[in-house]
Amino acid sequence: EVQLVESGGGLVQPGGSLRLSCAASGFTFSSYAMSWVRQAPGKGLEWVSTISGSGGSTYYADSVKGRFTFSRDNSKNTLYLQMNSLRAEDTAVYYCAKLGTWFGELSALDYWGQGTLVTVSS
Amino acid sequence: DIVMTQTPLSLSVTPGQPASISCKSSQSLLHSDGKTYLYWYLQKPGQSPQLLIYEVSNRFSGVPDRFSGSGSGTDFTLKISRVEAEDVGVYYCMQSIQLPLALTFGGGTKVEIK
Numbered sequence: 001e002v003q004l005v006e007s008g009g010g011l012v013q014p015g016g017s018l019r020l021s022c023a024a025s026g027f028t029f030s031s032y033a034m035s036w037v038r039q040a041p042g043k044g045l046e047w048v049s050t051i052s053g054s055g056g057s058t059y060y061a062d063s064v065k066g067r068f069t070f071s072r073d074n075s076k077n078t079l080y081l082q083m084n085s086l087r088a089e090d091t092a093v094y095y096c097a098k099l100g101t102w103f104g105e106l107s108a109l110d111y112w113g114q115g116t117l118v119t120v121s122s
Numbered sequence: 123d124i125v126m127t128q129t130p131l132s133l134s135v136t137p138g139q140p141a142s143i144s145c146k147s148s149q150s151l152l153h154s155d156g157k158t159y160l161y162w163y164l165q166k167p168g169q170s171p172q173l174l175i176y177e178v179s180n181r182f183s184g185v186p187d188r189f190s191g192s193g194s195g196t197d198f199t200l201k202i203s204r205v206e207a208e209d210v211g212v213y214y215c216m217q218s219i220q221l222p223l224a225l226t227f228g229g230g231t232k233v234e235i236k
Contacts, residue, residue, distance in 0.1 A: 035225070037171075037225075044212075044214065044227060044228075044229050044230045045163075045165075045171065045214055045216075045227040045230075046227070047224065047225035047226065047227070050223050050225070059222060059223040059224065061224065095170055095171070100176075104223055105218070105221065105223050106153065106155075106157070106159055106218055106219065107218055108161045108173055108176045108177075108182075108216075108218065109161075109163075109171075109173065109216070109225070110173050110176075110182065111173075112170040112171055112172065113170060114169075114170055115170055
């Protein structure tokens with residue numbers, strides 16, 4: 001059974017940093033690209049970033065480019081999202097999700113974690 | 123970026139009746155490989171999104187056959203043949219054809235039971 005468990009969310013001040021983690025199990029982790037998708041309170045879904053199976057390729061939404069860094073440790077089956085220079089508009093539930101291909105392109109987000117809440121406020 | 127537009131914003135359906143949701147993309151989602159990269163998700167209240175339909179019309183594992191997807195190019199439809207109470211939530215369409223990789227979602231359609 002595919003399981004994705006996010007952690008690391010919390011309250012942070014504007015301009016601050018936070019690192020999210022996502023622990024994966026139930027599939028061959030290094031064979032699949034992974035993504036982060038966020039959902040602001042009461043709003044829709046917004047893609048944040050995708051990383052290839054090897055970690056060699058990363059893609060970011062314009063809204064987070066230059067502030068967020070997505071990485072993975074295939075030896076630990078874990079993803080990391082380093083979020084710097086946080087803004088109020090980054091407040092959201094952050095979901096990690098598995099893609100159906102190694103590279104990530106032309107693929108569905110087929111399994112999702114339960115999400116972790118990030119609140120950016122003073 | 124490819125813009126995904128869903129209609130209606132909300133839908134109130136009597137149990138056992140059909141429901142239909144439309145999704146339009148700003149660019150064709152038909153790839154040169156012949157596949158069309160359009161997906162449908164359901165986010166039930168208090169839960170994370172779950173994949174219902176991939177590549178326009180293929181039901182994901184465990185999805186009941188009352189859900190069906192259709193369409194081509196830029197116009198797509200999700201149909202529920204007979205709505206059940208467990209189908210309430212927000213439905214989203216998503217595209218994955220854009221390169222460099224950038225996924226975009228529709229704004230969502232909230233389905234409620236009358």
